[in-house]
Every structure is written in C-alpha cells, then in structure tokens.
Amino acid sequence: MKLHTNVTGGGKSIVFLHTGLKTGLLDFEFQRDYFSKSYQVVSPDLRGHGQSITDNIKNFFEDSAKDLLETLDHLKISAIHLVGCSLGALVAIKFTQLFPDRISSLVISGITPIKPDNWLEMHEEDVKRQTDLLTSKEIGSYFDQIHASDWRQFIHFGKDEI
Structure with a gap:
C-alpha cells in the first residue's frame, strides 16, 4: 500500500518515521522544518496511522517496510537517510534489513537492543x-x-x- 506522505524541501531525501499513534506531520516537526531547508524531507503516515488507512496490522513491521518501499518507488526516490523513533525505529530496522541498498544512513531512537530485566x-x-x-x-x-x-x-x- 502506498502511504499517505508529506514531502517538503529539496535535495537528498531524509525519511522520518513517527512513533506509535502519531502521524508523519505530528512527529519530527522541528527536524522537518530544519532539514527541509537543505534536504527533501519525506514524512509518511505509517500503515493504520493518520491518513494511511488499513485495518491489517497482523504483519505490521514487514508490511510497513514494504509500504515504505512502494511509497519511495512512487516518489522516484532511490536512496534515503532513514530516521525512526520507537515504532518508527522498528519499521526503519526492518526496512534496512529488507532493502539495504536503499539506505544511505540509519538513525534510530526510542528502542533498546535487548529486553531489560524488568x-x-x-x-x-x-x-x-x-x-x-x-x-x-x-x-x-x-x-x-x-x-x-x-x-x-x-x-x-x-x-x-x-
């Protein structure tokens, strides 16, 4: 599924993947404003969020990675700097695993590498x-x-x- 996406600025592409229950326009606002002066900033609504409508979240992370690929292909974007936080970070990791040739750089936050003891x-x-x-x-x-x-x-x- 092609994701509802906001694109601003111009130049090399940075994709920001939002946290759970947020949208592409509600997360990374300051970063989008700052980077859109020098980069093309792509802010999709992940599957089932914002205006990217679906009720199929059974294979959320893999499907979301494929959704992002379809969206980038539609926008004719080949390589991206990918940034994700929390839910968006997990999608970013899955996208990077599945489509490493599309990644220029990866930045993630809001997740841990292992489950804490508690x-x-x-x-x-x-x-x-x-x-x-x-x-x-x-x-x-x-x-x-x-x-x-x-x-x-x-x-x-x-x-x-x-």
Whole structure:
C-alpha cells in the first residue's frame, strides 16, 4: 500500500518515521522544518496511522517496510537517510534489513537492543497506561480526529507483544 506522505524541501531525501499513534506531520516537526531547508524531507503516515488507512496490522513491521518501499518507488526516490523513533525505529530496522541498498544512513531512537530485566513490569505498566487511553473520551476524540483507521487496534496489538 502506498502511504499517505508529506514531502517538503529539496535535495537528498531524509525519511522520518513517527512513533506509535502519531502521524508523519505530528512527529519530527522541528527536524522537518530544519532539514527541509537543505534536504527533501519525506514524512509518511505509517500503515493504520493518520491518513494511511488499513485495518491489517497482523504483519505490521514487514508490511510497513514494504509500504515504505512502494511509497519511495512512487516518489522516484532511490536512496534515503532513514530516521525512526520507537515504532518508527522498528519499521526503519526492518526496512534496512529488507532493502539495504536503499539506505544511505540509519538513525534510530526510542528502542533498546535487548529486553531489560524488568521488561514484564515495564510492559504491564505500558499496557495499563494504554488501556486507560481507551476509556478517556477526550483522548479518544483526539486520536479519532488524527487517524482515519481504528487507532485502538494498536493498543490491543501491543497488549500481547512480549
């Protein structure tokens, strides 16, 4: 699937992959403004986020990497500097594994190389916080406005991911 994408600036391409429940336009705002003066900045909405509509997140990371490839091919971009944070970092890693010839550089943040000793405790806390999002009408309304797909699927998806 081709991703809904915002492109600004000109020159070599930098792709910013957003965190979970954000969108291409809501994450990396300052970086996009700064780098678009010298680079072509590509800010896609990942699968199921923003205006990239899908309810199929079963193979999210591999499918998202393939979505990004299709989007870059559509934009006629061959090599990229790839930047991802959290969920976007995991997609960036998968993209780099699958399509290394398309990568000029890779920058990731918001992930750990190994599971910490207190992983289960951290995961349970995250699941509780994220479950609380589902009960807040104000938060639900906000996410309903920025996502055309059902954003709640990502909270349910993350509950069992250990």
